[in-house]
Amino acid sequence: MEKARFRIEVFYKTEDSRGNVLKNRLKNRGFGLEKVLITDNYLINADLSESDAVKAALSLIQPVTQDFLINEAFSPDEFDYAVEIGFLPGVTDNAAHTVRESIEDLLKVSLSIEDSVFTTVTYFLWGSISEKEARKIGSEMYNPLIQRIKVLSRQEYFNRGGMGNEIPVVKIFENPEADEVDLSVPDDQLIKLGREGIPNPDGTRRGPLALEMASLETIRKYFNEVEKRNPTDIELESIAQTWSEHCKHTIFAARMDHDVTGGIYKKYIKEATVRIRREKGGKDFCVSVFSDNAGGIEFDENYIIADKVETHNSPSALDPFGGSITGIVGVNRDIIGFGIASRPIANRYGFCFADPFDNRLLYRDKKGESMLLPPRRILEGVVHGVNVGGNHSGIPTPQGFVYFDERYKGKPLVFVGTLGLIPREVCGKLSVVKKARAGDNIVMIGGRVGRDGIHGATFSSEALNSGSPAAAVQIGDPITQKKFSDAIVKEARDMGLYNSITDNGAGGLSCSVAEMARECGGFEVFLDRVPLKYPGLSPWQIWVSESQERMTLSVPPEKLDRFISLMKKRGVEATVIGVFNNSSRGIVKYHDKVIFDLDMTFLHEGLPEKKLKTSYPKKSNKYPPFDEPDNFNNIFLDMMGRLNTASFEFISYQYDHEVQGNSVIKPLQGKGRVNGNVSVIRPLLDSKRGVVLSHGLYPSYSDIDTYWMAACSIDTAVRNIVSAGGALDRIALLDNFCWCDSNNPERLGQLKEAARACYDFAVQYGTPYISGKDSMFNDFKGYDEDFNEVFISVPPTLLISSTGIIEDITLALSIDFKFAGDLIYIIGETLDETGGSEYLAYMGEKISGTKYIGDRIPRVNAPLFAEIYGTFERAVKSNLITSSISIERGGLAVALCKSAIAGMLGFSADLLSVPAEEVRRNDTVLYSESQGRFLVSVNPDKKGKFEELFKGIPMGFIGTVNESGRGVITGLDGGKIVDVSINRLAESYKNRFKGF
Amino acid sequence: MAKPEVLLLAGYGINCEDETAYAFEYSGAKSRIVHVNDLIENRSMLNTCRILVFPGGFSYGDDTGSGLALANRIKNNLMDELLAYIERDTLVLGICNGFQVLVNLGLVPALKRDQSTAGNSADGTTGRVEAALVHNNTFRYQCRWVDLMIEKNSPSVFIRGIRRLHIPVAHGEGNFYAPEDTLKAIENGSRVTMRYVKPEGTPAQGLFPFNPNGSMNDIASICDGTGRIMGMMPHPERAIFFTQRDDWTFLKEKYIRENKEIPEESDGIMIFRNAVNYFS
CATH class of the missing domain: 3.90.650.10 (PurM-like C-terminal domain)
Known part of the structure; x- marks a missing residue:
């Protein structure tokens, strides 16, 4: 490993509550700890003089409470063990980013983005603990998928002179070129290609394309007959992303049995909205549905509300913190990318976990080397991720829920949603209409591209097992996003500096550029111009990487200079990576060589229709009858403290719900601070009009009948809005299906019934769907503590989120x-x-x-x-x-x-x-x-x-x-x-x- | 009277500038939100400004400690202009993250400043960091409503005529700390402007959740010796209207039954009005 020139250790001279709280928490879990001290360490690998290093260190401390050491190990008296946790190579290190910027500003120097600053944290432990326990404490605090750990006894620490200056620089020894992929192979090879990915020269595979045989045959035919050549790896990866379950919702689009020919989405969800809008006539309040990054409804005559709820389940199972922060910051970006750009005004969340008091372990592999994080760790990480993501972005989180069932142990469900506000007209034009024009520059803004998040879209289309890629894990950086969010929504938008905008989410550039190019008819991208976090990425990786905090815009040539210079002033990296055109082809070049050249229509429409068969045998869930209890006092008390009824105040108060000053009915209500199931916000402080937020969710009903499960979810979502004062004729719904084992006809039968209810009840209430998302494979295949095989599927879970309008918030x-x-x-x-x-x-x-x-x-x-x-x-x-x-x-x-x-x-x-x-x-x-x-x-x-x-x-x-x-x-x-x-x-x- | 010009800093993760600007406009001032980088590029903007605001937020994601990195950015690029600005008859208000920045810039409590003759930067007395806002005792972000008692002897111009405030806090690092001697000097020099109290008005005495972070002497806000610079952890800009209160649905019913008028405004607005009225 490489070593940094300077290791700056920052320690407290005064009491540090972080150590106290951690000590108490670990003590509660049975560790005999007496004291914990923490140092924050900055590894700086730059050609600085000793005196400049001291200047830098001085800028990293709060002089009243902290002090520092440079290249000298912090050595408190008589500690027993020291545990250092740092990141693995290539994992986003937000603090390092800040430190690098601050040092550059202080010393007026320029430091390498790739390998100049890294951070770690060291925990010094006092207590009667063995080395084994010290390691266990370490493993309680770190996640092997993203972090590295060092546990040293006091003696070892001194012998080595401290933790050392090693830094996790990314070293990739790959041939950064596009490879041809031979599709003229036997069918079993083709199936393997779809399931495990493109083979590397060394025989390993690049990770799932999640393409089924029918799709692969269509692709083979297209290349044989139309292009008359083999595809390149980047073409195949790109098609896989675009056609993935995650992006194309293949199951919702599939023909189902004989009666649902156009797919359940079209027949039950979209059609419900179409009918409701028709029946409402002049009272229709939908403005933009199912076509953009989010749905849009009327707020008042001058403003539109944008609304979106996403899931981020698979990544949250692997790295709960990274998964959930990426989820919330990602759905914020859907709102920023709604219309010509909307301002996020509220977040919402919903977490489905297993019992956090269940300590029995699960493994992904038979050897027990790859342990699933226990439910409590997942809960803590997920809760914290949305905390940092929301709070750091300055977006209030007034609404949310937690729900528990043991079947969420293999995969938790993490729902994250955001509402936005956008004026109906921007620069004299309808704000929800946007169009990239031929000749516009393709501009990428925000973060840089690394290997993180590769195969996120195809990964979430598969069940979680031992082959799940750690590279699918990303860590969000809300501050980088906040910088461009402000620059776009508060400045560039109203200056009319761009024609279209979209988020870089699943599938990265491959999806965002191709999607926007539909508005004009083609694109040409120069992939070598994309700024990278570190060198050595293959072109296909740059194209499909899901590195966070990026958006793609189409900027007309005459406005490019103004746009780029504004971004620069706001500390936002903006790069022209290509041009939109009307060639009807998508072309990608890498160092002047064409490595991707596809027909746009094939890319977007070529996906073959899927045909699915369903069945729904209903089981009885009879239980032995029991007598009515005589005395309800204890039952009464117990029922208030159930996982599914108890207070989750600890989440509500750590999520800022007062920022932006828009809170009206808050997440904790009354003097006794009880979690409500509906919240009200006031987006514009000079208007009395408010937005009412709620949801309905009954996974336990799915065990009986998914039709009535969905009906109850819809009714609850609607009723809750009414209960706080919202008007029935101004409620919009969002559907999030988190299903399981969706190749199984019975699961599909349950799905079809739920979707049918979605139509029936939305139509009866006149509450249109404006946006939705599905996640179809929330299953876990692995082993229990005794290494017996287990297959855990989440209960079919439908979240109906509701958004209503209240004309006068003083009536809430x-x-x-x-x-x-x-x-x-x-x-x-x-x-x-x-x-x-x-x-x-x-x-x-x-x-x-x-x-x-x-x-x-x-x-x-x-x-x-x-x-x-x-x-x-x-x-x-x-x-x-x-x-x-x-x-x-x-x-x-x-x-x-x-x-x-x-x-x-x-x-x-x-x-x-x-x-x-x-x-x-x-x-x-x-x-x-x-x-x-x-x-x-x-x-x-x-x-x-x-x-x-x-x-x-x-x-x-x-x-x-x-x-x-x-x-x-x-x-x-x-x-x-x-x-x-x-x-x-x-x-x-x-x-x-x-x-x- | 001309409306005093308020300059509110933005950028790098500051996020309460809009509602704070609104509160000032509502109080009769002219608000102007300016990105830190634009101010560095065009420092003369400070010449016409009467009230400089460091709004709340998460500048630089609180990395390396809240308010530290933004204070460094200002120290590295704007400190002389800022010191010249406060020598004029101007106001500075730091809220939450802005308070953390003011402390790390040494603008509050600025104990040494009033002892020197001119109080300029040349003698090194201004810009000395004397206190800190460290992690909450709970090591947890706390978004909750608190009760505050205003210190009678404080010279702060922002709190004139106010006795109590019911407004929210929302922070992870609001635990006021100062070394023993400094704390004494802060108390003796009447630098404390607000303390956390129990709802009935008795001292919180460090008790959670009344004192939400563990602050020494229940300190929620301090000012400099002139009273023209104040930093506070709670957010007055989130409590300017009645319906922003956590207890408004209860109070509304109460007032209806007592045949009293239901108010439009709430406690926080008084801070902004005081700032604006200073120039009338």
């Missing part, structure tokens, strides 16, 4: 009970619908050790529910409601407790007053998850008006808010069945994730 509602004496009403009907409920899962675990599922899945009576929602809206407008919560997972009981904990007030309630004619059991009334229901509190002065308005709608006056500090419930037979203290409920609700 929060969930907290507010005053003793207020009247509590339940609106909507309660049926015996406990199938897939949190209560059955809990009772099953309690009685038998495993969850019960049941069969009585909640149904959605859309015509009735729509009437309820319309009435609710009128009640909101008349200021008749004091608090409102939509009844979701956990049913009436959990909703009641949440409003009480949030308001820090007691209540008394009577189950006999709940409209539930067919229900005979108290537990069913309390915990059924029937849809279409709200729990509200009402000022007694408004009782008459309120009841008058809801006349004819199933509704019950069930109790009152009081100051007793207790929650008391009377059962169906008139006896008291619950009497618990609100404080104890709050404890149960908040203690589940204590210490997270």
